[in-house]
Amino acid sequence: MRLHEIPTPALVVDLLGMERNIKRMADFYAGACKLRPHFKAHKTPEIARRQLAAGNCTGLTCATIGEAELVVADRLTDDILIANEVLGPGKAARVAALAKQVDIKVAVDSEAGLADLAQAASAAGVEIGVLVDVYVGLPRCGILPGEPAVALAKRVHETSGLRLCGLMGYEGHVVGLEDRGERETKAAQAMEKLLDTARLTREAGLPCAIVSAGGTGTYDITGGMEGITEVQAGSYVLMDTAYAKLDIPFEKAMWLLETVLSRPRPELCVGDGGLKACAVDHGMPDVKDIEGASVLFLSDEHATIRLPAESPLAPGDRIELWPGHIDPTINAHDVLYAVEGNEVAGIWPVSARGYREQRSHVSS
């Protein structure tokens, strides 16, 4: 298949650009701190295999149990961190089932989360790894740093079926800050909370081999701090317009390919990909390679695009958009088309798209 034969809308990966991103990131982690690539960014085994093959990785990070189940089924790695709390019907039991096959670690920030996992581990006769999730400034999950976190770590350590592996704390409120100085300052403040808690944990005689944090925007800031053992970066591999605003050495390597449906007026064209092909939580996508063009709005299956009146673009031509946020954008697609120049080098299933527990009800 060639580029011009791809049915639209479709996500196209620049294979060589992606490989450059993977190598740059892997090379950075040659030291003590390692990379644990976040699988949620792309949910695509073909990409995860390349990230792991580039070296300097501890394993993979996942956001959901469904992603972890796919990682295990596809034998991508035997070291998985679900960097999220797992609660709700059947969830802990599914983690316990995975613990029979691989080293799986999950985040815990409450007594309820701890109890749920412990019961499932006991029922399955397995041990589940735990990182205590510490609040470092992002208003989301995470127990308060210092004494509360250490007390929970102690409870984990004393609970049969659970294995305390260390701490995690995600500075999600920092990773997108465009000013490098501000990003450094706020990352340092956030990580001080995590590293202090790690020190207190060890002083309490508890194991704390893993201190996991960071993302694409802080890969070399948090990733350069003594005591941080691994960084959970994901978006670097394909990038998006939000992360591209930062001064980080990764290139945008995926775009949304569309076909022009209409050129109703000289200053307007309409593409065939909209809200069901591209997430807009980080704003409208940018138009690639057309000076002065911009996306006015997306409908379910349309992109209404302002064009320079002199543009020759006509119905049937192609137009390319840079997504603002790759994670939910990729989750809307079943495959990625990897291209080298004008050749499609691979059609990669987004195998962990959606919620795995829902798929069992769908015939193929």
Add this chain to the structure above:
Amino acid sequence: MRLHEIPTPALVVDLLGMERNIKRMADFYAGACKLRPHFKAHKTPEIARRQLAAGNCTGLTCATIGEAELVVADRLTDDILIANEVLGPGKAARVAALAKQVDIKVAVDSEAGLADLAQAASAAGVEIGVLVDVYVGLPRCGILPGEPAVALAKRVHETSGLRLCGLMGYEGHVVGLEDRGERETKAAQAMEKLLDTARLTREAGLPCAIVSAGGTGTYDITGGMEGITEVQAGSYVLMDTAYAKLDIPFEKAMWLLETVLSRPRPELCVGDGGLKACAVDHGMPDVKDIEGASVLFLSDEHATIRLPAESPLAPGDRIELWPGHIDPTINAHDVLYAVEGNEVAGIWPVSARGYREQRSHVSS
């Protein structure tokens, strides 16, 4: 299965509420103007079957060829309108393949779109129905009303393999206006363009049996105008917070069920569904049944929710959110859980989710 056993995040349909919506809408179209429910809203055969069974429908509206292919494969109806232009590799040929099995009509607003369809129809030895898509004020597809539209209709009528069926014009810039008076005035202005063009088309001796328009927000305005033969409403069946602001007699009948992962502080809780479970192009979802609660932001797999400090909500409890826009929200899920009270009455595949042409590359 019971409600409390549903794995989260998940979309839950209030079966009786949905059926009330379906009946109310079908009853409205007992007169000359009929309903052509828009399949894109839910992409779910179990819902489309109920809409068609309620009567007063001409058939179904689809936004993509993949949806139409699913409608044909599932034998939902033999009268389909793809209310969109179709261009790009393989698209016209797929329409032609469907034309062998059902009465399929597509929108055309350009010579290029016409030529593409005509060639495919000729190659397949079929006739494809065409509605000329007329611009009525929404900056998207659509040829200018009046002479340009009539000239294109004439070209369609004279082209072998194409069958001119009439016109369509979507007043998408009007359907969401909250003020009823403004909605009525602007819908009338938009439909005047379409109805004038229909008159000119007939005066030119061209067939124009179908004049298709409208949506949920104008179902009884556009749907009450003489000369409009059918309305393409979709969202009414399950509704969302955007449409619920309007004075229309349909009830919100679908919510996003989440499990509380964390209650890190009295004024905050975190649910396990985020950007990959709920579209935010119409703003954050609303919190159902908790006075004073609101969603602060969504991450990929989290909803950070402000809670009244006195709320007893704890990790492991459920929380429910009303989506702002159902179409892209449903497209993120593989199934809908239809409930009656606390019982799950059905688990319905969102069979037309995503892009069908991508699925052929994914093993089940």
